[in-house]
Amino acid sequence: MAQAAEMTSMNDxxxxxxxxxxxxxxxxxxxxxxxxxxxxxxxxNGSKIKILDRAVIGQNEYIVVAKVGEKVFLLGVSGQxxxxxxxxxxxxxxxENSENIKPFPDFGSYMRSAKELTQKIGRNKNDGSx
Numbered sequence: 001m002a003q004a005a006e007m008t009s010m011n012d013x014x015x016x017x018x019x020x021x022x023x024x025x026x027x028x029x030x031x032x033x034x035x036x037x038x039x040x041x042x043x044x045n046g047s048k049i050k051i052l053d054r055a056v057i058g059q060n061e062y063i064v065v066a067k068v069g070e071k072v073f074l075l076g077v078s079g080q081x082x083x084x085x086x087x088x089x090x091x092x093x094x095x096e097n098s099e100n101i102k103p104f105p106d107f108g109s110y111m112r113s114a115k116e117l118t119q120k121i122g123r124n125k126n127d128g129s130x
Contacts (some may be wrong), residue, residue: 031111035108050066052072061075061076062076072092
């Protein structure tokens with residue numbers, strides 16, 4: 001009887017271990033697939049349209065400064081629409097270098113910042129318990 005209980009416990013442990021390994025493999029697979037896929041899609045900035053600046057104002061809501069040809073626009077962008085707020089003075093955005101262009105962050109940068117945050121929280125918990 002004890003052997004059967006021990007065997008069931010071992011089977012449960014093996015099942016849990018392999019399930020956990022499977023979940024970890026799926027997470028890393030999703031990470032690397034996203035990284036690979038992001039290289040395959042076209043860049044945010046085209047040859048005629050450039051995103052010069054953006055600010056997050058809510059969930060899926062941004063204010064964007066976009067340069068189209070020689071004109072510069074201030075746009076309100078949400079998940080459902082894009083609205084023209086104002087046309088800006090192109091002289092303020094004369095710099096043709098790509099230094100002002102801020103690409104959207106990739107999945108890897110989100111993962112790194114989440115890792116840093118969890119490490120920071122872990123350090124703060126350890127510091128407070130001593």
